[in-house]
Amino acid sequence: MGSEPHIERKAAHAPAWRPDWDTYFLKLAMLASERATCPRMHCGCVLVKDNHVLSTGYNGSLPGTPHCYDVGCLVVDNHCVRTNHAEINAICQAARHGQALAGATAYVTNLPCTACAKALIAVGIVRVVIFSDYHDSLAEQFFQESGVALDRLKMPSAEIHYDLSSFSSARPFDEE
Numbered sequence: 001m002g003s004e005p006h007i008e009r010k011a012a013h014a015p016a017w018r019p020d021w022d023t024y025f026l027k028l029a030m031l032a033s034e035r036a037t038c039p040r041m042h043c044g045c046v047l048v049k050d051n052h053v054l055s056t057g058y059n060g061s062l063p064g065t066p067h068c069y070d071v072g073c074l075v076v077d078n079h080c081v082r083t084n085h086a087e088i089n090a091i092c093q094a095a096r097h098g099q100a101l102a103g104a105t106a107y108v109t110n111l112p113c114t115a116c117a118k119a120l121i122a123v124g125i126v127r128v129v130i131f132s133d134y135h136d137s138l139a140e141q142f143f144q145e146s147g148v149a150l151d152r153l154k155m156p157s158a159e160i161h162y163d164l165s166s167f168s169s170a171r172p173f174d175e176e
């Protein structure tokens with residue numbers, strides 16, 4: 001016989017580090033950036049609607065082609081042009097899977113470049129959230145003209161809080 005259902009007040013509050021939605025999606029963008037294939041830039045982008053992740057992207061080479069990390073950057077006018085930027089890759093990933101982006105929010109590790117800003121606007125992104133800036137970008141001007149909200153938030157902690165030992169029903173693989 002099991003015990004009667006009961007309320008266990010293990011802790012009165014969630015941990016202080018429990019992220020709000022914006023922080024959560026920015027952290028996901030930071031995580032996506034870990035997949036970047038170019039040493040000149042690590043950027044991540046997460047496209048979200050109704051707190052639901054529609055698509056993710058990082059700056060990376062075209063599918064099936066060599067990475068900058070393996071063959072070196074392809075530099076034109078002091079920019080590496082081998083990769084698609086994170087925002088473009090997130091949009092392309094959505095297109096591949098038939099995912100409409102109108103009304104979505106873009107969480108990006110940095111201010112989009114001019115080209116990515118225009119693409120985000122054209123696919124219907126209505127809000128862009130960033131935690132760092134980018135050089136030589138007309139993004140702000142284009143966002144303003146198109147009525148896209150731009151929110152600059154504090155960079156979230158890069159730490160991931162997961163303490164396997166504190167969860168009574170979870171066991172590491174190496175434990176008997």
Ligand SMILES: [Zn+2]
Pocket residue numbers: 037038039040068072073074080081082083
């Ligand atoms: Zn590169």
Ligand SMILES: [Zn+2]
Pocket residue numbers: 085086087112113114115116117
């Ligand atoms: Zn870009």
